[in-house]
Amino acid sequence: MSTLFAGPFGANVSERAQLPPSLAISTVIFALKPSRDEGTPTLWLPLVRRVKEPYKGQWALPGGPLTATESLEDAARRNLRETTGLAPEYLEQLYAFGGLDRASRPSLGSQRVVSIVYWALVRPMEAELLVDGEGEADNVAWHRADTAGEGEGGLAFDHREIIDYALWRLRNKIEYAQIAYHFLGETFTLAQLREVYEAVLGRTLDPANFRRQVKSVPQIEPTDQFLEGGKHRPPRLYRYTGPAQRSTT
Amino acid sequence: MSTLFAGPFGANVSERAQLPPSLAISTVIFALKPSRDEGTPTLWLPLVRRVKEPYKGQWALPGGPLTATESLEDAARRNLRETTGLAPEYLEQLYAFGGLDRASRPSLGSQRVVSIVYWALVRPMEAELLVDGEGEADNVAWHRADTAGEGEGGLAFDHREIIDYALWRLRNKIEYAQIAYHFLGETFTLAQLREVYEAVLGRTLDPANFRRQVKSVPQIEPTDQFLEGGKHRPPRLYRYTGPAQRSTT
DNA sequence: CGGAGTTAAGGTCAATTTGACTTTAAGTCA
DNA sequence: TGACTTAAAGTCAAATTGACCTTAACTCCG
Numbered sequence: 001m002s003t004l005f006a007g008p009f010g011a012n013v014s015e016r017a018q019l020p021p022s023l024a025i026s027t028v029i030f031a032l033k034p035s036r037d038e039g040t041p042t043l044w045l046p047l048v049r050r051v052k053e054p055y056k057g058q059w060a061l062p063g064g065p066l067t068a069t070e071s072l073e074d075a076a077r078r079n080l081r082e083t084t085g086l087a088p089e090y091l092e093q094l095y096a097f098g099g100l101d102r103a104s105r106p107s108l109g110s111q112r113v114v115s116i117v118y119w120a121l122v123r124p125m126e127a128e129l130l131v132d133g134e135g136e137a138d139n140v141a142w143h144r145a146d147t148a149g150e151g152e153g154g155l156a157f158d159h160r161e162i163i164d165y166a167l168w169r170l171r172n173k174i175e176y177a178q179i180a181y182h183f184l185g186e187t188f189t190l191a192q193l194r195e196v197y198e199a200v201l202g203r204t205l206d207p208a209n210f211r212r213q214v215k216s217v218p219q220i221e222p223t224d225q226f227l228e229g230g231k232h233r234p235p236r237l238y239r240y241t242g243p244a245q246r247s248t249t
Numbered sequence: 250m251s252t253l254f255a256g257p258f259g260a261n262v263s264e265r266a267q268l269p270p271s272l273a274i275s276t277v278i279f280a281l282k283p284s285r286d287e288g289t290p291t292l293w294l295p296l297v298r299r300v301k302e303p304y305k306g307q308w309a310l311p312g313g314p315l316t317a318t319e320s321l322e323d324a325a326r327r328n329l330r331e332t333t334g335l336a337p338e339y340l341e342q343l344y345a346f347g348g349l350d351r352a353s354r355p356s357l358g359s360q361r362v363v364s365i366v367y368w369a370l371v372r373p374m375e376a377e378l379l380v381d382g383e384g385e386a387d388n389v390a391w392h393r394a395d396t397a398g399e400g401e402g403g404l405a406f407d408h409r410e411i412i413d414y415a416l417w418r419l420r421n422k423i424e425y426a427q428i429a430y431h432f433l434g435e436t437f438t439l440a441q442l443r444e445v446y447e448a449v450l451g452r453t454l455d456p457a458n459f460r461r462q463v464k465s466v467p468q469i470e471p472t473d474q475f476l477e478g479g480k481h482r483p484p485r486l487y488r489y490t491g492p493a494q495r496s497t498t
Numbered sequence: 499c500g501g502a503g504t505t506a507a508g509g510t511c512a513a514t515t516t517g518a519c520t521t522t523a524a525g526t527c528a
Numbered sequence: 529t530g531a532c533t534t535a536a537a538g539t540c541a542a543a544t545t546g547a548c549c550t551t552a553a554c555t556c557c558g
Contacts (some may be wrong), residue, residue, distance in 0.1 A: 021315055023270055023363060066270055068361060072347035096345040096365045098321035112317060114272060116345045116363075189535080210516065211536070232534040233524040308508040440505080458546065460507070482553040 021098065021112040025075040026063030026159075028119040028166040029084065032144060032199055041199045043145035043170075045163070046084045047106050047155070051139065057157035059141075059149060061163070063115065082165065083140060088120035090182040090245060094166055102158045119130035119166045121182040171236045174200050178219065181240040187233040190214060214238075270347070270361040274324040275312030275408075277343065277368040277415040278333065279394060281448055290448045292419075293295055294412070295333045296404070300388065304405035308390075308398060310412070312364065325367035334462045337369035339431040339494060370412045370431040387470035412436045423449050427468065427491055434498060436486040438476050439463060463487075 032041045047059040062083035066075050080086055098114040145167060149155035155163075173242065174180055181188070181194045194210045214220055219242030226234040281290045296308040300427035306333065311332035315324050329335055347363040394416060404412075423429055429445045430437070443459045463469055468491030475483040 002422070017318065021272055021317065023272060066347070066363070068270065069349065071349055072345060073361070093345060096321060096342060098365070100318065101322055114315070114321070114365075116347070116365075142253065206517070206519090207535085208519080208537075230534075231526045232532080233526090233536085235535055455548090456506085457508075457548080468539070479505075480555045481503085482507085484506055
């Protein structure tokens with residue numbers, strides 16, 4: 001944990017950080033998108049290009065200041081909607097980052113910022129809204145979650161580390177909490193569900209054992225519909241009927 | 250999660266919460282103390298009595314504002330030391346609470362406060378420092394974690410809910426992370442370790458199966474010492490040799 | 499001194515869960 | 529029609545878990 005925080009004191013601590021720290025909200029928004037080469041899907045997230053110093057021109061997590069009349073979660077939901085047009089169905093607090101040297105590039109004095117970061121899961125359909133609609137300006141674009149910022153001089157602030165931490169949380173949580181459904185539509189095949197797990201966990205799962213495990217969860221109910229159109233036996237569609245958001249953080 | 254946040258808007262939102270929200274750090278400090286009746290130990294935590302409105306005279310979590318030159322974790326460690334004299338060996342961020350109606354009693358206008366809460370585990374020995382030393386003023390006292398505030402008109406702010414959430418996290422985390430040792434001294438018997446689990450989880454564990462489980466963890470090494478003085482066969486002392494703090498938050 | 503009492507420490511055994519693999523079903527495509 | 533592909537279900541051995549039993553090693557009391 002502590003590596004995510006401030007490193008050793010900078011050279012000019014006395015110059016900056018004398019104002020009270022200000023509060024900002026940022027969001028890590030995960031969506032699963034098919035790879036370009038039509039292989040397995042991978043995790044993507046929207047980033048915004050910074051138009052101001054510090055880190056002007058580089059990519060950063062969507063975010064903004066916390067206004068006085070909204071709760072933290074409302075603020076996350078709002079700036080998510082404002083920057084990407086999305087209304088995630090899964091949204092949860094990730095962590096509060098408050099190291100001393102994260103507000104600016106080293107040696108540039110500026111106000112200290114504490115960021116409370118949320119993470120969200122959205123469905124591909126919702127994600128398309130951004131890509132295809134009138135929404136996507138040049139300064140908002142989808143990036144691969146695992147490699148965003150590579151070869152571009154990195155992401156702004158400590159956002160690369162924040163994304164890595166969010167990825168770690170997602171991978172952990174998907175193993176014990178029922179959140180994978182938030183990546184999918186209302187109905188889905190077991191193969192689609194398995195693809196979600198494989199993409200998040202980064203390894204293949206035995207289809208038969210995966211099926212057995214899923215079938216032991218009563219909240220996943222079979223429908224009487226099948227997905228037609230493949231070049232093989234049509235798989236049954238399932239539906240998740242549990243609570244929208246588990247109360248286990 | 251969301252039940253921990255703001256409830257419905259109060260009657261006078263427009264009066265308060267127009268200043269930028271201010272930031273505070275609070276800490277939930279758990280220690281295991283033997284029950285008065287010498288039964289099983291229970292979880293206790295130090296609370297401080299409020300000397301100002303709002304909630305003047307009621308008990309609250311130790312905490313204070315975040316100063317400009319310290320990281321969040323440093324701030325938690327500092328105000329923990331200042332209010333209780335303790336230096337916890339386990340300290341981790343719990344959650345950032347930022348509901349709209351948590352800063353004051355309903356219908357009293359005041360500035361909005363966002364609290365970043367940490368939780369800590371301390372050893373009984375360290376805990377004694379507070380109780381026996383010159384430290385304990387009338388306005389700092391240990392309370393049972395599960396019942397603090399009962400019959401006294403409740404705790405200040407939303408601190409009762411925060412403690413319940415910290416308890417929930419502790420109970421969850423002790424099942425998969427190696428944190429129980431932070432309640433104990435450097436060496437301990439398996440029975441002592443089991444008592445920690447039983448106190449936190451609130452149920453008894455089969456001693457034989459517990460032993461088998463613990464022995465499968467290589468980080469718990471037997472010493473060649475035994476705890477003498479009981480009226481029975483002396484149990485072997487063990488030592489935890491793993492990393493002080495796991496990197497899994 | 500010797501037996502009762504107490505907890506430590508280790509073992510057995512059946513039930514459950516997990517991982518690797520096989521078999522059969524049901525569609526499409528040439 | 530037969531080759532091909534994935535769906536769906538079953539088999540089996542290994543590992544894990546929960547309930548319980550046996551033996552060891554100390555203290556206490558008579």
